[in-house]
Amino acid sequence: MNNLRVNGGRLWSNLMDTARFGGTEAGGVRRLTLSEEDRKVRAWLEARALAAGCTIARDRLGNMFLRREGRRTDLTPIAMGSHLDTQPTGGKFDGILGVLAGLEVIETLNDAGIKTEHPLMLVNWTNEEGARFAPAMLCSGAWAGVFSEDYVRARQDSAGTSFGSALAGIDAAGDQPVGAQDFAAMFELHIEQGPVLEREELTIGVVTGVQxxxxxxxxxxxxxxxxxxxxxxxxxxxxxxxxxxxxxxxxxxxxxxxxxxxxxxxxxxxxxxxxxxxxxxxxxxxxxxxxxxxxxxxxxxxxxxxxxxxxxxxxxxxxxSPPVHFDADCLASIREASASHGHKDMISGAGHDAAYVARKVPTAMIFVPCAGGLSHNPAESATVEDCSTGAQVLLDSVLIHDRRLTARAAE
Ligand SMILES: [Zn+2]
CATH class of the missing domain: 3.30.70.360 (Alpha-Beta Plaits)
Structure with a gap:
């Protein structure tokens, strides 16, 4: 294991900073997908990714792919990511933690001057929540081939606005065909949205699948x-x-x-x-x-x-909806990365982008505790330490997996 440490303070200030995009008086976040608030947080992320030396691509449904080159340009990227949209009465952590932790991984590697063998890809999936446009996990689903692009574009919100026109309204679409971006693996960090880790005083959930x-x-x-x-x-x-x-x-x-x-x-x-x-x-x-x-x-x-x-x-x-079983190699990397933290294997009770991504590429998830198991609520909360440990486990999982895949290819 390396001695590389993520900057937990920087991650936390990014979490608090981005919470102003859609911040509510109750202390929560209302950042419906493809809204003005979503446009602002996307712009914030792109600016940070550019400053971190990433190249930026978007597909035709607004899924964002921020790429940090690796030593080997012939390898498929290892992805990290989650979503930036929230429920109407959402909080500061659901979704965005997994994106900002991925950014933290990239900035930590930059600070240390370390290049992975594989390129890294930070992903923001459009419309995970399904709150404005049903169903949930719409664009990770489209990426995985579950929904057609036309189906996604035709979804309507309660005011009758289509997904397609909302996408054009904030200029979020790119030119990449949906599903064209390929990954060697994907890791999604997320708050647990349940009480198990907190109750058992553990920091990391190694998520083996989705119910x-x-x-x-x-x-x-x-x-x-x-x-x-x-x-x-x-x-x-x-x-x-x-x-x-x-x-x-x-x-x-x-x-x-x-x-x-x-x-x-x-x-x-x-x-x-x-x-x-x-x-x-x-x-x-x-x-x-x-x-x-x-x-x-x-x-x-x-x-x-x-x-x-x-x-x-x-x-x-x-x-x-059938159960999802995450990839054994990805899980092995997360377990190894979690060795020095209190952790346990668990199954996700809620749906996540990773559940659709897993249909196409090796995928697994990492959970950190949230207070009282509460989410989709302005009072949703996680500690600085747990967010930081989650990002650390994400970093270490990616590094371990990078070595695992490289060693296997050399065999
Ligand atoms: Zn979420």
Missing amino acids: GMRWYDLEITGRAAHAGSTPMDARADALLAAAGLITGASRLAKELGGYATVGELTIAEPSRNVVPGAVRLTFDLRHGDDAGLEAMEQGLQTLISGLAPDLSAQLQQIWS
């Missing part, structure tokens, strides 16, 4: 009846059946190490003195691997088929 998700609608039909004159053993209470399924799904999730959430529940024709005859509810099931997801779905199906014969219910899957 898979399945969404379902369920309608249960029983029999509406009088609340006073229908004996308890003569009822087909749809809500009571739903209650059993909700607690059952929760138990399944705990047993199988996944997550189960019922976030919507509606009683058809509700009335306080009528036994509910029909209810509609949603299930959101998540797990780190496909077998776990499948077991949770099967368990839920079994619970449903065990309902009393005078109740009928049909589970309908309406959307799914």
Whole structure:
């Protein structure tokens, strides 16, 4: 391991400085994608990257690629990056930490006069949040071939403005074809957005993948009846059946190490003195691997088929997203870089650009704690020390990976 140290104070002042682009009275940041605030933070980043000797390229969807040359021009770059946009009530760390930490890596290497073998590429992915233009991770998805360029351009915000015209409005598009930039690997540093690292007093999460998700609608039909004159053993209470399924799904999730959430529940024709005859509810099931997801779905199906014969219910899957497993070599580099810091392997509960990037190139993520696990909130916060350690692990991961790939190519 080298003795190279990132400048945590410089990273922190960059975090605080860029928080003025969209800074709110509540102390948070509102920097919707392709807004005037987004234009300003992009310009800030380009100016800093130019001053650091990087060349700048943008693709036709405004994804930014800031390149620091390596010793070898024939090698594909190792990428670092995340996103600069925020939720309407966002904070100072979600997304931008991963970009500014990448800038810090480049400036640290410049200060020390060190050139990596591979070129380095700092990336800002357009529209990660999905807050202005749904869906989320739109342009890393387009880069990975999940969405077409036309599909992305046609997305509309709530005011009816298309992505394409918002992109032109702040002159954020470049001339590179989407997906043309290739990486030997990508590392994304991000705040955890959950409470695990803080609770376990650890600094680094080695993120091995992103949970898979399945969404379902369920309608249960029983029999509406009088609340006073229908004996308890003569009822087909749809809500009571739903209650059993909700607690059952929760138990399944705990047993199988996944997550189960019922976030919507509606009683058809509700009335306080009528036994509910029909209810509609949603299930959101998540797990780190496909077998776990499948077991949770099967368990839920079994619970449903065990309902009393005078109740009928049909589970309908309406959307799914498969689990993502990050690259073993990238993870090995992050683990080696984390050796002297309190760290653990973990799975991301939230979606990230890295999840789409991983479909095309070897990818992994690094988490640092955020206070109370809070994000998408003005009170979102991370400490100077944790941000600095995160950037240090990013730097060391990149250096270790640079040597790993170079040594392998020489074999
Ligand atoms: Zn984010």
